[in-house]
Amino acid sequence: MLLTKGQKVDVTKGKALSNLRVQFGWSADDKLSIDASCFVLSGNNRCEKDEDFIFYGNPAALNGGVTHGQASGQDKEAISLCLSKIPESTARIAFSLTIHEGEKHGYYMQDVSNMYVKLIDADRGEELFRYEYGADLSKETAIVVGELYRHNGEWKFNTIGSGFFGGLASLCTNFGLVIEPEIEQEPVEVVKQPNLSSIDLRKKIVQITLEKKKMVNVAARVGLVLDISGSMQLLYKNGTVQEVVERILAVACQFDDNATLDVWIYDNEFSRLKAATERDFDQYVVKNIINNRDIHKFGRNNEPPVMKDVIRKYTEEEESNLPAFVIFINDGGVVKAIKKVIVESSLKPLFWQFVGIGESDFEVLKQLDTMEGRIVDNANFIHIKDIASISDEELYHQLLNEFPLWLKVATDQRVIRK
Template identity: 80%
Template sequence: MLTSIDLRKKIVQITLEKKKLTNFTARVGLVLDISGSMQTLYKNGTVQEVVERILAVACRFDDNATLDVWIYDNEFSRLPSATEADFEHYVQKHIMNNKMIHKFGRNNEPPVMQDVIRKYTVEEDSSIPVFMVFINDGGVVKPIKKVITESAVQPIFWQFIGIGDSDFDVLKQLDTMEGRIVDNANFIHIEDIASISDETLYNLLLNEFPLWLKEAAAKRIIRI
């Protein structure tokens, strides 16, 4: 019998075929907001579901089928990567039961973003593209614009997902930000991520990434 992750991988594959992204390798990462307003979503299983849904993308993109994971509030933690073998209780094991992790404070994005950049451009420097999914429920600090602008020369595409009913003013400005060699960030707003179908989520998630791939390859930022 097919498991939920198997079904999701099939849906990802169909989406990739539609967008002509098959036979393609990318490193996949996930940054999770763990500020105070996210408590309910951690406790009711929504965040665990998000990990599984993005892991399905990593299984199709990533050459070793792993999902790199970070969480942040006003501090951040780089967590063990998620894989098909160990994702089922990932949030409970690595986040909720981990007393070393700072949880449910205020949000501050630039430090965790700098750590993402450090991992993919210093520790594991490569021209293989990075698809970075960034979950946030509002209140993003304005200095993220500087980080995104400066990282436009790096092989990282930032896909922000705003969840809940905040206004997301800063994230809405990402597509029109000037001063970048390529448009390296996109924002989608999904008010209730638990109720959206996998087909719809993957279609939204992978909508602008192919455009960046072409632009970044043309500017020799990535190798595809």
């Protein structure tokens, strides 16, 4: 079965599958040193110890549950998994491909062709799935190919194919590991691996997304509104909301000269929080939300009051020629009264990007495109069931899909002043 990018498939459901082999293949000049590897991740989407990174230098983990080795035939490398030995604490296993010192030598994923990964039933030698990827990559030096993850007691596979800059170091940083500097023997000096933080890496991915959408010179203020109603408790506690703040901050860093992300939270009340910046985003949610006793938390949802405060900030308190791009995270649908607020704000230089997460039907938000009474369509809705598992590349692609269209129409209609 040939898979496409973003596809999720059952691997073990309905099958007596005990041993799985993931085999990698590619074509490239011999000058390129290409390596396959994988990261064993906890529920926080992080490697909890160095040994959870499996590659040629650490070829086995989990008491033989995951092993790295060479493949036969046209395949280059393989990672074998004994599923019964993988502990319940393992939520997912991410598979990657990297070019060793690619940026140093000027080698990139655009120089590699025919990249694929195959999932094999190792006991029967049967190929279950095949995923071909990489046609949309250019200057990246690392790829998260896909991930094996638990779902309702079974294993599923998610095809990703997302590129990273910074090679192996960028992947390790993304999954919570630190690459120690290497030392050359002649002369004796420290050769530093790219020391890019996760926010730096995400800024690069945003930049690539903007280039693809021809938005490199766009300037805007960026706001983030976070649902903190009762159903969101787990996402605040397990670090998912902190990840959201960091991911959206990367957008603000590219749009806003001050590299500042304005933040609101709301349930049946709302609070305007301290802005997030690159200097203080670490532990932002814990410091400014979870440990903040002045914030009302985990009540019912009521969106219009916080939306009106967003409008007040950007159009009255801080009036500017710069438009505002407001990302609104919600996990349970919204009250119908938001329609009136959206219609009234259609004359303002403000775009609402609603993001629904979880399993709700989001009936009101699905009607945004057909909402009448607006001079311009000033709102968009996307539904991401599991925001923790979507790649940065795909998230930014979806977030920034409608905004450039609004910018053009709003400028033509003089909603945005030049």
